[in-house]
Structures are given as structure tokens and as C-alpha cells.
Amino acid sequence: MTRYGYFLSSEEFSPPELLDQARMAEEAGFEALAVSDHFHPWNDEQGESSFVWSVIGALSQVTALPVTTLVTCPTIRMHPAINAQAAATAAVLTRGGFRLGLGSGEALNEHVLGDAWPAADERLDMLEEAVEVIRKLFTGKRITHRGPHYTVENARLYTLPAEPAPLYISGFGPKAAQRAGRIGDGFVTMQPDAELVDAFRRAGGGDKPVIGGFKVCWDTDRQRAVKTVHRLWPNEQLPGELAQILPTPEHFEQASSLVTEDMVAQATVCGDDADEHVKAVAAYAQAGFDEVYVNQIGPDQAQFFDFYRTEVLPRLTGDE
Template sequence: MRIGYFLSTEEYAPAELLEQAAAAEDAGFHALWISDHYHPWNDEQGNSPFVWSVIGSISQVCSLPVTTAVTCPTVRIHPAVIAQAAATAGELLGGRFTLGVGSGEALNEHILGGPWPTVERRLEILEEAVALIRELWTGRVVSWDGKHFQVDHARIYNLPEQTPEIFVSGFGPKAVDVAARIGDGYINTAPDVDLVRRFKDGSGGKPAHAGAKVAFAPTAEEGWGHAHRLWSNAGLPGELAQVLPTPEHFEQASQLVTLEATRESVVAGPDPATHLEQVAKYRDAGYDELYVANMGPHYREMISFYGEHILPEVQATP
């Protein structure tokens, strides 16, 4: 398994994200994920820069591959615009860019005032969006009269030599089946053996990548405190993350997540064994790559810690 670093745009300002990207390369991380949000999950996180500006800046400070984890190319931004943005990112990164896409969350996509579709509808729209993006990446003039999108004589002039791959996220069986059908790879955040196997079987063995978080700190207790203050929303069950529309709603719902629940679910502190145990869970679930994000202020220490204690151990494991 290879280990990458996950840049959390919800928690860190643009300059901090660039600092983390460069430090991750120096520490030996394999690649970068970066989240794409209009809002943070709550006001305590306090950030949400425009991801395409950040990706352009990353291309100038490090040479690691970058994947969006994930972009919703359907409601907030038309897929024809995402196709252009991703092509430019691929050119700036020398072909080391992957477009990670998903069906989105109301938190980010409701802002233009339209209705929030059902999950089945969102997956249908996503499938058409991916097809349109691929068509635009041919470099031909494209006119498209689809069920959900229209394009009139559009052509993308700046295309990377290597067409970006498209990885598709999926957190349930229906979404996984779509990912297996239309994606070059799969994205999830849970060490779910059944979903990874379903994707691998349905796609003919295409790669599966996962994201996870840790709260590095001098003590586990301090780390859990940061995780609970900043990311208690991660403990919300079911489809709440897809349907709650505002940071205020997430703050209200997150009051139901206890500190004890955070302690039970979050890897925190400086003990290498607990971090390696989390990596092993994702490796055993069948993922090919794991991208790890930090929660809290100790991101510099976390990146150095992984470079010294975690990455060498993972690389030495067959």
C-alpha cells in the first residue's frame, strides 16, 4: 500500500495547504488528495478556498500527483467548466492530476438555490457529467444535448499530454456500481471490505483509494480534543453528510456526537502503533492507496512523524 497526504481545505487556509503540500513531498508521501468544498462542515473549521486556485499554486511548490477528493461536477459548477479546470490542472501538473468526482453534498451544492436531488437522481446526473467531461477532453468541438446538460460548440484548447483519469466516490452499493461502470478508480473513506470487493469485482480490478484522518498531538487526549472540536461532524451517521445544507445544521447535529465517541473512532497522539493499525485496516480492506489528513494545529509535526515512523514501516511491509 502507498500512503499519500490529504489536504483539508475545510480546516486550513491556502498558504497552510501549500506549506503542507511541500512538506508532504519532502517527507516522502506518495501523492496528494485535496477536498473541494464551498463551505466547511462547521464554522470552527473556518476555511474553504477555491480548490482550483490552490491546485494551480500546488503545481508550483511541489511535484506530487494531485487528486480532487472529491469534486461534484453537476450542480454548483457545470461539467463543461470542470472539464476545463481539470485539463488546466493536468497541464500544470505535467499529467499528474486525477479528477476525483462524486454526487456531492447539499452543504456545498445548494448555494445557487436549486433543488437537492435524490441519491438516485444525483448518480444519474453524475454519470452524464462524466461522459460529457470525457467528450470535451478529446479536444474536439462538442455540442451536447443531454437529459441534464447542454453544451453549444465548446472546445477545450489546453489539454495535458496525458488525459486525466477519473476516480468516482461511492459510499453505498448503488454508488459503487456506478463507480465501477464509469470510473478509472474508486474513492471512499471507510475500511469497508464489502464495498471495495464490490468495486473490484465490478470494475475488473481497477484501483481503490481511501482517505482517513488522524489528530496528531503531543498526547492522545489533546488530539481527541482537537478532533472533537473541529471534526465531530465525522461521527454523524447515515446520509446526514449528504443532505444537511449548512454549517449551522452540521453544528446542531454534531452536538449528538460525544467526546467518548470521538475517542473510540479517531486515531490521536504520537504512538506509531495506533497509526499503523489504522493503515492496516485500510490495507486489509483491499485499498491500493491511503491518503491521511491531520486534524488540529500540529500538521507540521504530523507530516514529519509520518515521514520518520509510518511511511518507512508501511513501505517495508509486503
């Protein structure tokens, strides 16, 4: 049975707002939380980008819901050994309820230390080696690792959960899905694409969890919702690899000037039609996803949670 969670957007909301949303999500009947991990927002209009590990520590104190990063890049901005320590501590604080979503990253966040941004194949190789380092450290043994991309010397994690945090690997194409099936404990992808799910399962994913998420904008006025999405998240409609290679919010703003309100209206669930919201969420279950996370764009958070509590989640879970 598919589990329904709420996606906390670190790029649009401050840490106190994220904590408030987590409380409301639990009260509304959502079963899990996801949280983004960025150094920058996609554009200045979004206006936030807090340090996810501090936020997760705070979340562990205000909600009992499990938390997954969607997703962390463990390759450039933070060394995988440091990511391993952060994830292990998060798992302890969440009483074993933490899952580490991992991906090959975006230049937007990873260029900030001045490192060159590698080509896609090299980024995937770096991700695979990072996963190897993290798994070694999760054993609690003292390790030394010398690989093509990372060196770890005489390192040991002393604060560990009873069981290692699962590593869910992100991918948006067949090659990435296959690699996720080979090296991951689960698969993260954002579109309800049954073919990608099948590629993951056939490559070794088996019955491991597949999770995804998407954005909506609840509002009693659909056109106002469209304008809110167009103002805050036009980058969601940028094609191809732009999201991976553009280096600054200003570049995203320039590219997003090509995104129209009509494009947003066609691609995003906007307004208060419960049928549309249910259909969009259910598409993930139909594509074979085990978990789907919904994020509300804009200011109407309390109204969104009340709407999902009364109109959407009961229909998805059969509790009408």
C-alpha cells in the same frame, strides 16, 4: 503495493498553509496529495474553504507530487463542461499528475445557487451524465451534448494534457460502488471496506485503482487530541445521509452537538502511539486499496510530518 499520500483539508487550512503542508508532505516521504473541494466548511470552527482550482495551480508550482480531488461534485454548483476545463488545465500544470475524483455531492456546497437538492438516485444519474460530458470534452473535439440534465453547445477544450485526467468515482454503498466500476477509471471510498472494493471490481472496476482516506490527530497528549477532533471535526461521526442533505454549517453544528468526546475517541486515531497509526493506515491496504491518504487535524503539522517520516511511513513501506 499501496501508495501513501497526504490529504489537504481545504476546510481547515488557508491556501498558504496548504502549500506549506504539501511541501512538508513531500519531504516526509508521502507519495501523493489529495485535496478537498468545498464551497463551505462543515462548521464555522474549521473556518476555511478556498477555491480548489486556484490551490491546485499553486500546488503544481511547489511540489512534484500528483494531486487528486477528493472529491469534486460536477453536477450543480459548477457545470460539468467548466469542471472539464478546470481539470484539463490542472492536468497540464501538474505535468499529467492530476486525477479528478468525482462524487454526487452534498447540499452543503451545491445549494448555494438556489437549485433544488435532488434525491440520491437522481444525483447519481446526474453524475453519470456529467462524466459523459467531461469525457467528451477531454477528447479535444468540438462537442454538442443535449441530455436530460445538461446542455453543451459547440464547446471545445484547447488546453489539454497529453493524456486525459483519470476520473475516479466516489461511492459509499454497493449501488454507488457498482456504478463507479461501470463508469470510472478508479474508485474512491473512505472506509477500508473490502466488500465495497469487491463490488467495484466485480462491476467492471477490475484492477483499476481504489483510493481512500481518513483523519488522525497526532499529539503527545491523547486527551488533548480528542478534544481537538471534537472541536473541529465532530461531523465525521454523523450517521447516515446527514452529510449529504444538511444545507449549512449551522445545521452541521446543531447535529454535531449530539457527538460526544467518547464517540470521537473510539472512531479517530488520536495521540502519538505509532502502532495505532500504522494499524489504521494498513487496514486500507489489507482491504485492497491502492492508495490511502492521511489528514492531520489541528495545528501540529510539522510534528505530525516528522512523526510519520520517522515512525510510521518506514514501517508501512518496509524501509525501517
